[in-house]
Amino acid sequence: MNDQKNTMDASLARNTLDEIPTPASDAKRITALVKHSGRVTGYQLSDDSILSKEECIDLARRGGIMGVGVAHRGDTEYLKSIPDGSENNNLSTLPTIH
Secondary structure, eight states: OHHHHHHHHHHHHHHHHSBBOOOOTOOEEEEEEEEETTTEEEEETTTEEEEEEHHHHHHHTTTTTTEEEEEEEEEEEEEEOOSSSSSSOOOGGGEEEE
């Protein structure tokens, strides 16, 4: 049953994400969101670095961030958690820093 759920989650991810990069062995995790006026403008990574949203999208595409894919809404690209059946590691549940 777990394999079937993982297959369904992967299929759902492919339908909602434009790209699902393969993370490198030294890929970082996103640990916090940087917001300005309620909008995500950047991310804090597991090495405590803070990058802009655009820098993180580029890094994710190169396999530098694990657990995320690239999606778009209109002309705007953004990072989105890869569905894995757990709500605890979704980007929307992360703390916000300013």
